[in-house]
Amino acid sequence: xxxxxxxxxxxxxxxxxxxxxxxxxxxxxxxxxxxxxxxxxxxxxxxxxxxxxxxxxxxxxxxxxxxxxxxxxxxxxxxxxxxxxxxxxxxxxxxxxxxxxxxxxxxxxxxxxxxxxxxxxxxxxxxxxxxxxxxxxxxxxxxxx
Amino acid sequence: xxxxxxxxxxxxxxxxxxxxxxxxxxxxxxxxxxxxxxxxxxxxxxxxxxxxxxxxxxxxxxxxxxxxxxxxxxxxxxxxxxxxxxxxxxxxxxxxxxxxxxxxxxxxxxxxxxxxxxxxxxxxxxxxxxxxxxxxxxxxxxxxxxxxxxxxxxxxxxxxxxxxxxxxxxxxxxxxxxxxxxxxxxxxxxxxxxxxxxxxxxxxxxxxxxxxxxxxxxxxxxxxxxxxxxxxxxxxxxxxxxxxxxxxxxxxxxxxxxxxxxxxxxxxxxxxxxxxxxxxxxxxxxxxxxxxxxxxxxxxxxxxxxxxxxxxxxxxxxxxxxxxxxxxxxxxxxxxxxxxxxxxxxxxxxxxxxxxxxxxxxxxxxxxxxxxxxxxxxxxxxxxxxxxxxxxxxxxxxxxxxxxxxxxxxxxxxx
Numbered sequence: 390x391x392x393x394x395x396x397x398x399x400x401x402x403x404x405x406x407x408x409x410x411x412x413x414x415x416x417x418x419x420x421x422x423x424x425x426x427x428x429x430x431x432x433x434x435x436x437x438x439x440x441x442x443x444x445x446x447x448x449x450x451x452x453x454x455x456x457x458x459x460x461x462x463x464x465x466x467x468x469x470x471x472x473x474x475x476x477x478x479x480x481x482x483x484x485x486x487x488x489x490x491x492x493x494x495x496x497x498x499x500x501x502x503x504x505x506x507x508x509x510x511x512x513x514x515x516x517x518x519x520x521x522x523x524x525x526x527x528x529x530x531x532x533x534x
Numbered sequence: 535x536x537x538x539x540x541x542x543x544x545x546x547x548x549x550x551x552x553x554x555x556x557x558x559x560x561x562x563x564x565x566x567x568x569x570x571x572x573x574x575x576x577x578x579x580x581x582x583x584x585x586x587x588x589x590x591x592x593x594x595x596x597x598x599x600x601x602x603x604x605x606x607x608x609x610x611x612x613x614x615x616x617x618x619x620x621x622x623x624x625x626x627x628x629x630x631x632x633x634x635x636x637x638x639x640x641x642x643x644x645x646x647x648x649x650x651x652x653x654x655x656x657x658x659x660x661x662x663x664x665x666x667x668x669x670x671x672x673x674x675x676x677x678x679x680x681x682x683x684x685x686x687x688x689x690x691x692x693x694x695x696x697x698x699x700x701x702x703x704x705x706x707x708x709x710x711x712x713x714x715x716x717x718x719x720x721x722x723x724x725x726x727x728x729x730x731x732x733x734x735x736x737x738x739x740x741x742x743x744x745x746x747x748x749x750x751x752x753x754x755x756x757x758x759x760x761x762x763x764x765x766x767x768x769x770x771x772x773x774x775x776x777x778x779x780x781x782x783x784x785x786x787x788x789x790x791x792x793x794x795x796x797x798x799x800x801x802x803x804x805x806x807x808x809x810x811x812x813x814x815x816x817x818x819x820x821x822x823x824x825x826x827x828x829x830x831x832x833x834x835x836x837x838x839x840x841x842x843x844x845x846x847x848x849x850x851x852x853x854x855x856x857x858x859x860x861x862x863x864x865x866x867x868x869x870x871x872x873x874x875x876x877x878x879x880x881x882x883x884x885x886x887x888x889x890x891x892x893x894x895x896x897x898x899x900x901x902x903x904x905x906x907x908x909x910x911x912x913x914x915x916x917x918x919x920x921x922x923x924x925x926x927x928x929x930x931x932x933x934x935x936x937x938x939x940x941x942x943x944x945x946x947x948x949x
Binding site: 404425509 | 885886887888889892896903904905919943948
């Protein structure tokens with residue numbers, strides 16, 4: 390039962406998060422905050438016109454939120470701003486609805502188990518909330534609340 | 535261990551008491567529920583559930599109003615709880631027992647009513663570093679409104695308040711000291727009798743947040759000489775939405791009403807309203823009647839077991855739990871005060887409390903994870919959050935063994 394939620398990929402990315410560093414030449418930066426658990430996250434995005442060239446993050450959180458940030462930064466590279474925001478919507482649907490909309494989510498489907506743990510949905514979406522404010526250029530802290 | 539304590543432990547039949555708590559008989563994710571979150575809310579015995587049910591099925595009416603039979607029954611049952619709460623706290627008079635929604639409302643009532651009448655610009659309120667948000671924010675709001683200053687008693691690395699520093703904070707400007715009897719996040723039992731005496735020597739009043747203490751130790755407001763003492767019904771086996779604020783009669787008489795409405799008045803005209811006597815002056819509107827009656831049943835249930843017997847068993851749970859958890863490599867207990875209640879907060883190197891909580895939940899073990907509404911406490915210990923096992927007299931040593939096994943499993947998953 391534990392491994393339906395904490396799938397191997399999630400454990401791997403939480404223990405060895407990818408793209409987990411600051412980015413000096415980032416074009417967009419945003420901070421995310423989950424007041425329920427105190428988790429904080431900084432997201433860095435480097436754009437090339439309308440395309441996400443690079444993305445990285447810093448911060449400490451639970452296994453779900455760390456793995457989510459790690460996998461998100463991997464999946465963003467090469468996507469247009471519109472594609473990235475569409476992916477966010479799909480990811481959100483994966484976590485909050487019964488719909489089986491795994492098309493185009495790639496590795497992100499490993500988070501499907503989170504759907505059964507409503508208290509943990511915000512852990513998985515923190516990075517994505519932060520992405521939204523980074524891409525929208527909002528100069529504010531994204532909150533899960 | 536004293537002979538008395540060891541006699542209590544031998545005769546304490548926890549399995550029989552557990553029969554009184556229907557919620558404990560269920561399975562969670564296919565495993566028997568191990569409920570270790572009583573500091574958040576305590577489970578309810580049949581006696582409480584039945585008392586509330588009886589009110590709704592048989593005695594339901596508004597109180598203090600009708601002359602009809604049902605209203606008289608409900609008024610009598612509700613007022614009986616006031617008397618029982620007075621005895622529970624060893625207060626001098628029923629007039630000193632005010633029904634509130636819970637500890638939070640009790641504190642807000644004092645901050646608002648006493649504070650706005652008596653606190654002047656430049657005065658000071660003293661709280662401590664281990665307070666729950668409910669004993670921080672109302673005082674911050676009051677200080678902001680009155681241009682007063684909030685001072686904070688620091689604590690040491692064990693989670694004990696430093697009384698020498700407290701002494702230095704007290705002065706002629708100190709209006710009131712507000713401290714928790716027991717810390718919800720650390721389990722520290724504060725030396726409140728001594729702290730109240732120190733406040734009084736400085737000419738200040740003292741309010742004690744008894745949310746965590748009332749369920750676990752004998753509270754005697756007169757022996758403590760507390761000016762105000764607040765606790766919540768739902769943490770003493772009663773329902774949510776009801777609690778008690780004790781205040782010394784002379785102080786309550788000199789405070790304006792908290793809210794206006796029915797029941798708190800003597801006469802009303804459009805020109806002038808005169809207020810009811812204590813304690814009704816502070817009880818506007820139809821109260822939580824069912825909750826009050828349920829709280830009465832809860833206090834009666836606790837009296838029947840005996841709070842000293844409860845305290846002795848919980849102390850044994852704390853001793854055993856601390857000993858077992860300390861053996862787990864990488865686990866650090868946050869809050870190691872010499873005087874402690876049955877709360878064990880801990881962190882595990884490299885594993886986030888939310889992941890610990892979720893994996894334990896899959897084994898049926900309910901613990902609290904997060905900042906426990908005490909963010910300054912987390913900051914003091916440089917952790918964003920902890921996992922907290924809080925124990926009550928219906929917990930068993932075998933449940934602590936399950937917690938330990940669960941933590942080992944957590945460590946395997948995230949190794």
